[in-house]
Amino acid sequence: xxxxxxxxxxxxxxxxxxxxxxxxxxxxxxxxxxxxxxxxxxxxxxxxxxxxxxxxxxxxxxxxxxxxxxxxxxxxxxxxxxxxxxxxxxxxxxxxxxxxxxxxxxxxxxxxx
Amino acid sequence: xxxxxxxxxxxxxxxxxxxxxxxxxxxxxxxxxxxxxxxxxxxxxxxxxxxxxxxxxxxxxxxxxxxxxxxxxxxxxxxxxxxxxxxxxxxxxxxxxxxxxxxxxxxxxxxxxxxx
Numbered sequence: 001x002x003x004x005x006x007x008x009x010x011x012x013x014x015x016x017x018x019x020x021x022x023x024x025x026x027x028x029x030x031x032x033x034x035x036x037x038x039x040x041x042x043x044x045x046x047x048x049x050x051x052x053x054x055x056x057x058x059x060x061x062x063x064x065x066x067x068x069x070x071x072x073x074x075x076x077x078x079x080x081x082x083x084x085x086x087x088x089x090x091x092x093x094x095x096x097x098x099x100x101x102x103x104x105x106x107x108x109x110x111x112x113x
Numbered sequence: 114x115x116x117x118x119x120x121x122x123x124x125x126x127x128x129x130x131x132x133x134x135x136x137x138x139x140x141x142x143x144x145x146x147x148x149x150x151x152x153x154x155x156x157x158x159x160x161x162x163x164x165x166x167x168x169x170x171x172x173x174x175x176x177x178x179x180x181x182x183x184x185x186x187x188x189x190x191x192x193x194x195x196x197x198x199x200x201x202x203x204x205x206x207x208x209x210x211x212x213x214x215x216x217x218x219x220x221x222x223x224x225x226x227x228x229x
């Protein structure tokens with residue numbers, strides 16, 4: 001079974017703090033993704049990576065950065081957390097092909113106070 | 114460009130009734146289509162996918178979907194709803210993006226409620 005794990009299920013941070021969200025997959029997938037999910041807005045792509053050290057902006061990259069130093073690990077960084085970044089964050093991974101399934105982690109619910 | 118529209122943000126059915134969740138897509142390339150389910154406080158899980166083989170696709174938990182090119186639709190159905198089907202359902206279309214072939218565009222989701 002494919003396993004995608006995220007470092008925290010729930011996180012509470014203060015405005016201005018630097019926040020790290022970690023994601024690890026065990027299937028040697030080339031692709032990894034970070035989404036945020038908000039009620040009524042569905043999933044929005046923040047960043048993705050199709051290879052080690054490669055990263056591309058998604059639809060809403062402002063206020064975020066990412067790091068992929070190893071194939072199995074993809075980190076999302078909030079440089080200076082703000083209240084409008086309170087959300088559910090979902091990580092996913094997949095093989096590099098249009099027909100491939102994306103496998104999701106359980107999500108991190110982040111509250112920024 | 115690719116896009117997905119899910120009609121109805123909330124659908125409510127009685128236990129044992131037919132479930133029909135609607136999805137229409139737009140794609141500039143032959144589409145690959147997916148349905149995912151999300152149970153409360155969990156990540157998304159694949160229900161089924163269409164990858165240009167049979168147009169009627171069977172998935173897990175008794176769900177199926179039919180790809181209709183002429184209607185640009187990929188509606189999800191289940192003949193008889195169960196209480197455990199209460200969840201949020203997302204339709205998605207593959208969308209080559211930048212350097213990746215594996216990106217998806219998601220619809221906004223449909224929350225399914227099942228009444229006893």
